[in-house]
Every structure is written in C-alpha cells, then in structure tokens.
Amino acid sequence: MLRVAAINFLNPAPLMWDFEHAPLAAELATNYSLHYTQPSQCAAELLANRADLGLIPIASLTPELAVVPGCTIASLDEVRSIQLIVKSPHTLSTVKTVSADTASRSSLAYAEILFRKFANNHPAFLPAQADPVAMLQQTDAAILIGDPALLALERREQIEAEVGPCEWFDLAHEWHTRTGLPWVAAVWAVRPEALGPPRLTAAKLVEDLEASRNHGLLHIEELVEQWTPRIDLSPKVIRHYLSHNIHYVLNTDCIRAIKLFRQYAAEVDVLPALPDLRFL
Numbered sequence: 001m002l003r004v005a006a007i008n009f010l011n012p013a014p015l016m017w018d019f020e021h022a023p024l025a026a027e028l029a030t031n032y033s034l035h036y037t038q039p040s041q042c043a044a045e046l047l048a049n050r051a052d053l054g055l056i057p058i059a060s061l062t063p064e065l066a067v068v069p070g071c072t073i074a075s076l077d078e079v080r081s082i083q084l085i086v087k088s089p090h091t092l093s094t095v096k097t098v099s100a101d102t103a104s105r106s107s108l109a110y111a112e113i114l115f116r117k118f119a120n121n122h123p124a125f126l127p128a129q130a131d132p133v134a135m136l137q138q139t140d141a142a143i144l145i146g147d148p149a150l151l152a153l154e155r156r157e158q159i160e161a162e163v164g165p166c167e168w169f170d171l172a173h174e175w176h177t178r179t180g181l182p183w184v185a186a187v188w189a190v191r192p193e194a195l196g197p198p199r200l201t202a203a204k205l206v207e208d209l210e211a212s213r214n215h216g217l218l219h220i221e222e223l224v225e226q227w228t229p230r231i232d233l234s235p236k237v238i239r240h241y242l243s244h245n246i247h248y249v250l251n252t253d254c255i256r257a258i259k260l261f262r263q264y265a266a267e268v269d270v271l272p273a274l275p276d277l278r279f280l
C-alpha cells in the first residue's frame with residue numbers, strides 16, 4: 001500500500017478525480033492510502049518517510065525523490081491563487097517585512113527570487129497563518145496561497161478597508177513576465193524504493209496518476225458543482241480557475257521552468273542547488 005500525501009486545496013481536484021469517484025476509487029484504494037494536508041506538510045511527510053508519494057512543492061524536491069512524469073500544478077500566466085500583497089506606499093523594492101504563509105514552500109521561494117533577483121531587495125520573511133488582515137497589520141506585505149488566496153481576492157475591498165490600500169501581485173504572472181516560462185508549483189514526487197514488483201510498479205503509478213488527471217479534466221463541470229457548496233466562490237470563478245488558471249500537464253516548458261526556478265533559488269541562496277532533476 002502506497003502512503004499518499006495530497007493537497008487539501010481546490011486546485012488539485014482534477015488530479016484526484018479517480019481517487020475520489022466511482023468507478024475507479026474502490027480499486028485504487030487497494031493500492032493507495034490517501035490523506036490530505038497543506039503543501040508544506042506533504043513535503044515534510046515525504047521527506048520524513050511518513051509518506052511514499054506526495055503532491056509536493058517543487059521547492060522541496062531533493063536528489064532522493066523522483067518526479068513522476070505527467071502531472072503538475074502549474075499556470076501558464078495568471079494563477080489567481082498565489083498572491084503577494086504589498087501595503088501602499090511600499091513597492092517591491094522597499095518592503096522590509098513579509099508575512100509568509102506556512103502552507104507554502106514554492107511560492108515563498110518564488111517571492112524571494114522576485115525580491116532578491118529582480119527588485120534588489122532582501123526583506124525578512126516571517127512565518128504566519130493564512131489570515132490576510134492579521135498578516136498585513138504586522139508586516140509590509142503578505143503571501144497567501146491556495147484557497148485562502150482565492151477568498152482574499154474576492155474580499156479585496158474589505159481587506160483594504162481594514163489595512164489600507166495595497167498592490168496585489170499574482171506571483172505566477174510576475175514569473176511568467178520575467179522568464180517567458182510557465183510557473184510551476186507542485187509535482188507528484190515519490191520515494192523510488194517504495195515501488196516495484198510485487199508492489200505497485202513505476203509504470204502503473206504513472207498510468208494511474210495520468211488517467212486520474214485526464215478523467216478530472218473531462219469532469220470540470222461536476223467538480224464545479226461539488227466544490228460550490230464547499231468554498232465561498234462563484235461557480236464561474238471555480239470553473240475558470242480549474243479550466244484556465246491552473247495547468248495540469250508537466251510538459252517540457254514546465255520542466256525547463258522547474259530547472260530555472262531551482263537555479264535562481266540557488267543563486268539567491270534561498271534553496272540548495274538541485275543540479276539534476278530525477279524522474280521516475
């Protein structure tokens with residue numbers, strides 16, 4: 001049985017389709033035991049050998065883990081759910097303190113790259129829970145990811161009424177503008193030693209995850225219906241988010257983006273170098 005750490009946000013819903021819906025969920029449950037948590041926790045569990053497979057931030061990839069080809073959580077331009085909120089009159093070059101959502105690993109490193117490499121600034125990042133008003137009352141800027149970021153965007157006026165005017169940066173768009181590449185947040189990563197006959201083979205794992213993603217993308221309307229009562233967003237926003245903002249295919253541009261992200265992150269001393277991406 002493969003222990004799987006999956007992400008508890010809206011955006012991975014299409015990837016998880018077969019694991020959560022008939023006709024394949026029951027059969028998959030004989031090979032995979034799933035639980036859902038924050039992205040940073042998925043990585044911590046995989047790295048601590050408390051999970052064998054995880055949907056993990058690319059910032060947390062290490063040489064020991066293998067990337068499963070096929071699926072990703074990425075964006076070709078605007079993602080909506082990754083927001084760097086900067087309190088006016090601060091700019092990217094003057095921010096001194098940033099409240100950093102503890103759920104994130106990749107977006108925090110993307111923000112560090114944006115500050116250090118592109119804005120010649122080196123603000124302090126302070127770990128914080130995802131509460132935009134509390135964050136912006138304490139620091140010059142805040143980073144939110146996932147569902148709390150989507151909800152904050154909807155409440156933008158209310159938040160600014162409490163903390164003052166802010167500039168909202170979509171970090172995926174900022175990355176895409178500066179590099180011409182997609183923005184990649186997460187991939188399925190596995191401890192390779194957990195696979196192989198008589199257990200699940202690598203080929204079957206790749207096939208199961210890709211099939212689930214393909215089936216999910218064919219059922220966006222059902223996902224919109226299922227998520228509308230679960231999250232305070234309109235069906236239109238959910239539909240657009242799942243079908244346009246998030247990109248689920250780990251193509252060659254996404255792989256180039258992961259390599260460039262890790263190269264920049266090492267250059268600005270945010271993450272250890274990862275010279276070779278290991279694939280399953």
Ligand SMILES: C=C(O[C@@H]1C=C(C(=O)O)C=C[C@H]1O)C(=O)O
Nearest residue numbers: 039057081104105106107146185
């Ligand atoms: C698009 C998103 O990407 C997420 C952002 C991550 C990060 O910042 O570490 C990790 C996993 C992704 O689910 C999001 O959750 O909004």
